[in-house]
Amino acid sequence: MAEYFGTSVEAIFNTMPERFRPEKVQDVDVVIGYDITGDGGGKWLVSIKAGTLNVEKIDGDFPSCSVLVTAGAETFVGGTLGKIDLGTAMAGGKFKVNGDITVMTNILPAAFKKFKVAGDEKQAEELISIKYTASINQRFATGPIMGKWFKGLQEKKFYATKCPSCGRIQIPPREVCAECVVRSEEFVEVGPNALVANTDIVYYASPDPLTGNVRSTPYVTLYLWMDGTTPGECLSFDLNPKDTHRIKRGMRVRPVWNENRTAGIDDLLYFEIDD
Amino acid sequence: MGKKNRNVAIVGIGQTEYSSHKEYQNQPEMINEAVRAALKDANLTLDDIDCVVHGNMELFECVHQPDLWHVLGTGAFGKPQFRITTGGTTGATIVCAADNLVASGMYDVVMAIGFEKLQEAGSTTAGITNMADALWYRHLQTGALTSAEANLTIDEFGAERARRAAIKHRIMMDKNATINPRAHRRFGLEYEQAEDLMKTSPPLVGELRLIHMCSQSDGACVMIFAAEEKAKAISSKPVWVRDHIAVHKEEMVANNYAYERPETSHHTAARKLFARNGITDPVEYFDVFEMYDPSTWWGMDWIREFLLLEGDAHIRMVENGDLNIDGKLPLNPSGGVTSSNPIGATAMARVAEAALQLRGDAGPHQIKKEVRHGLASGFGGTMWTVLVMLEKDLDWQEVN
Amino acid sequence: MAVLRREDTSDCFVMPGKMVLPVQYFAGRAGSQFIISLRDERKILGVKCPQCKKVYVPPREYCEKDFTKLDENWVEVGNQGVVANFTVVHYNDKHLPLKAPYILALIKLDGADTPIAHIVSGIDPEKVSIGLRVEAVFADKTTNTILDIDHFAPIVD
Numbered sequence: 001m002a003e004y005f006g007t008s009v010e011a012i013f014n015t016m017p018e019r020f021r022p023e024k025v026q027d028v029d030v031v032i033g034y035d036i037t038g039d040g041g042g043k044w045l046v047s048i049k050a051g052t053l054n055v056e057k058i059d060g061d062f063p064s065c066s067v068l069v070t071a072g073a074e075t076f077v078g079g080t081l082g083k084i085d086l087g088t089a090m091a092g093g094k095f096k097v098n099g100d101i102t103v104m105t106n107i108l109p110a111a112f113k114k115f116k117v118a119g120d121e122k123q124a125e126e127l128i129s130i131k132y133t134a135s136i137n138q139r140f141a142t143g144p145i146m147g148k149w150f151k152g153l154q155e156k157k158f159y160a161t162k163c164p165s166c167g168r169i170q171i172p173p174r175e176v177c178a179e180c181v182v183r184s185e186e187f188v189e190v191g192p193n194a195l196v197a198n199t200d201i202v203y204y205a206s207p208d209p210l211t212g213n214v215r216s217t218p219y220v221t222l223y224l225w226m227d228g229t230t231p232g233e234c235l236s237f238d239l240n241p242k243d244t245h246r247i248k249r250g251m252r253v254r255p256v257w258n259e260n261r262t263a264g265i266d267d268l269l270y271f272e273i274d275d
Numbered sequence: 276m277g278k279k280n281r282n283v284a285i286v287g288i289g290q291t292e293y294s295s296h297k298e299y300q301n302q303p304e305m306i307n308e309a310v311r312a313a314l315k316d317a318n319l320t321l322d323d324i325d326c327v328v329h330g331n332m333e334l335f336e337c338v339h340q341p342d343l344w345h346v347l348g349t350g351a352f353g354k355p356q357f358r359i360t361t362g363g364t365t366g367a368t369i370v371c372a373a374d375n376l377v378a379s380g381m382y383d384v385v386m387a388i389g390f391e392k393l394q395e396a397g398s399t400t401a402g403i404t405n406m407a408d409a410l411w412y413r414h415l416q417t418g419a420l421t422s423a424e425a426n427l428t429i430d431e432f433g434a435e436r437a438r439r440a441a442i443k444h445r446i447m448m449d450k451n452a453t454i455n456p457r458a459h460r461r462f463g464l465e466y467e468q469a470e471d472l473m474k475t476s477p478p479l480v481g482e483l484r485l486i487h488m489c490s491q492s493d494g495a496c497v498m499i500f501a502a503e504e505k506a507k508a509i510s511s512k513p514v515w516v517r518d519h520i521a522v523h524k525e526e527m528v529a530n531n532y533a534y535e536r537p538e539t540s541h542h543t544a545a546r547k548l549f550a551r552n553g554i555t556d557p558v559e560y561f562d563v564f565e566m567y568d569p570s571t572w573w574g575m576d577w578i579r580e581f582l583l584l585e586g587d588a589h590i591r592m593v594e595n596g597d598l599n600i601d602g603k604l605p606l607n608p609s610g611g612v613t614s615s616n617p618i619g620a621t622a623m624a625r626v627a628e629a630a631l632q633l634r635g636d637a638g639p640h641q642i643k644k645e646v647r648h649g650l651a652s653g654f655g656g657t658m659w660t661v662l663v664m665l666e667k668d669l670d671w672q673e674v675n
Numbered sequence: 676m677a678v679l680r681r682e683d684t685s686d687c688f689v690m691p692g693k694m695v696l697p698v699q700y701f702a703g704r705a706g707s708q709f710i711i712s713l714r715d716e717r718k719i720l721g722v723k724c725p726q727c728k729k730v731y732v733p734p735r736e737y738c739e740k741d742f743t744k745l746d747e748n749w750v751e752v753g754n755q756g757v758v759a760n761f762t763v764v765h766y767n768d769k770h771l772p773l774k775a776p777y778i779l780a781l782i783k784l785d786g787a788d789t790p791i792a793h794i795v796s797g798i799d800p801e802k803v804s805i806g807l808r809v810e811a812v813f814a815d816k817t818t819n820t821i822l823d824i825d826h827f828a829p830i831v832d
Contacts (some may be wrong), residue, residue: 075378092486128710131698131699147686208695231533
């Protein structure tokens with residue numbers, strides 16, 4: 001059996017049942033395929049469902065998987081042991097993940113205790129690290145301009161400011177036009193519909209800065225040219241998830257409002273394709 | 276009157292290796308490694324340092340007032356010290372501040388420190404998102420991840436040409452990083468892998484794939500600045516800071532992707548800096564450009580912005596290899612930011628790496644032909660730019 | 676002096692906000708050795724400077740004044756020491772480790788030249804004084820932090 005870093009691919013899969021933490025994955029239902037190439041490699045199928053684990057070495061084609069991992073044996077073992085940086089291996093195409101990447105980043109680390117090479121526990125230098133999530137409650141004053149904007153949302157209205165000098169119409173509104181360095185005193189109602197100037201379809205599951213929870217993906221962020229504003233101004237907002245795979249630049253969108261509006265960002269749910 | 280009261284040179288440079296993991300050092304220890312390296316490079320001791328400027332990007336390590344407890348490693352004990360934190364531009368802003376502190380006559384020798392331990396920031400993207408406008412964009416932003424630039428590049432040049440140029444550009448950066456012993460990500464990519472990488476690198480946002488995006492790195496960069504007379508006494512190879520410019524725009528990052536795009540802060544900075552220094556053809560003038568390229572798509576577009584090019588000139592430069600380490604204008608011989616990104620140190624490392632090229636001390640990634648004129652850029656926040664011009668010789672003419 | 680005119684504040688209000696950030700912290704080699712020794716052997720370690728002979732607790736890799744390398748000269752200091760100074764915390768906050776009132780003290784351990792900050796319990800906050808002799812009381816459960824010493828308590832002779 002080919003050895004890498006003092007252990008083997010086989011050993012990592014064989015110790016999965018004893019490292020499994022069912023209590024952490026009660027609500028999880030995933031199938032992970034591992035296609036480990038090179039000496040000591042093979043194909044494994046790891047299924048986690050309702051707190052039960054099944055690990056199986058297979059021949060032939062993979063069945064339908066939530067995620068399929070393809071890696072060389074050395075990369076796989078090194079990555080498991082932390083000797084090889086998986087992010088780097090992934091970016092360099094040496095550790096490929098097809099499918100839902102959050103299975104790898106969130107579910108697997110919770111589901112299994114760390115794999116350790118037998119007899120190696122004491123030799124490794126222990127370096128202390130502490131992990132925590134900093135959570136700070138805050139309060140922000142809107143001021144008269146953003147206050148007007150949020151109160152507008154409550155009434156299903158978009159208020160922009162108009163520069164008395166260059167005439168540009170800013171959204172969200174701003175107290176001054178920074179280009180002309182003059183106060184923008186005049187509010188104008190714009191929208192509610194808009195043209196999609198650019199789009200971001202996000203696959204990367206980042207933490208929500210308000211909760212620390214991982215955002216569910218994919219989601220789309222829109223860059224909008226709101227009707228009635230100048231074309232150099234842009235409002236960014238979310239897209240209705242139902243339109244994720246249909247949205248194209250140049251399309252027209254309309255706002256969808258929350259039933260219960262409280263003069264906050266949640267008053268506006270998202271924009272959706274106006275067809 | 277000139278822009279400066281007196282001339283300022285870089286006389287010492289110290290960098291840690293940039294890597295994803297530095298569990299064996301806490302923050303002051305990591306900084307101390309680079310501080311000692313810079314002092315050694317300048318052949319100075321702590322006694323020679325008059326003032327320290329220290330900075331990183333706020334929020335990432337979630338520690339308050341790091342300039343105070345980092346005194347354990349910075350050497351600022353009993354000395355004047357300033358803390359600067361301007362997001363991604365931090366490292367370059369520290370350079371500007373150190374340049375100003377020396378040029379003004381306030382201090383003769385100033386040590387500038389930029390650092391970051393992004394591994395300690397559990398999530399760089401969460402950190403960046405939290406820095407957005409708390410009332411609006413904090414709810415919407417996904418850190419610095421965007422495909423908007425890629426979408427526009429594809430619109431302008433067609434998907435095939437744009438994607439191909441981007442991946443070629445990325446592989447070129449990796450080739451540079453691979454020969455830079457301090458670079459974090461050194462994949463050893465070959466141009467033949469372009470096809471495969473374009474398809475298999477995991478997508479992050481739209482056209483932006485993992486391979487296109489910068490790393491999350493740990494590391495520190497330290498530079499020592501001295502006034503002309505001292506600089507000549509300290510160093511046989513001082514690198515002169517000819518000029519710098521810092522440009523901020525409105526905080527609405529979304530406006531950069533509006534239906535009609537405003538002039539970028541990069542373009543504004545380059546336009547003004549080159550005009551006041553009489554540089555009419557930057558591609559011809561500069562011998563090295565170290566650019567803060569947070570992603571390949573941004574980096575590729577910004578070649579056009581910084582070098583005041585038009586049309587597809589920047590894409591052609593990529594396609595023709597003009598930006599390779601042996602090309603007409605070598606871009607990021609260090610491997611740039613897609614290879615190493617310890618954010619608070621990143622923008623300073625651009626200036627440091629350009630200065631090392633001018634000194635001829637870059638190491639294995641030294642440009643072969645003579646390097647006399649250097650350009651380095653910082654990028655941060657909602658489109659902020661710092662641009663620094665370096666000279667090997669103190670022989671330029673002031674243009675007013 | 677320019678006087679700004681009074682604003683119309685009818686649209687001004689306060690919105691709740693929140694910031695959540697996952698972070699980690701690495702103690703480094705010297706810091707790890709300090710914590711591991713506390714946790715596993717209940718011994719408090721410092722480093723002795725070969726230049727000035729001072730014993731630093733907690734340990735540090737380099738001296739901040741002259742960058743002398745320190746972390747090759749480990750010394751064990753006592754689990755007992757003296758209150759070098761103190762403050763009594765009189766207000767409650769969810770971020771604080773104990774309910775008010777409690778004593779936060781600088782404790783100079785026997786054999787150390789620098790004091791460490793920690794909690795002193797087991798004495799009325801009214802009665803604590805500089806010079807009080809105290810002893811480390813180790814925590815039952817490890818957190819891999821300085822709170823592996825739960826608190827310092829007055830030595831009862």
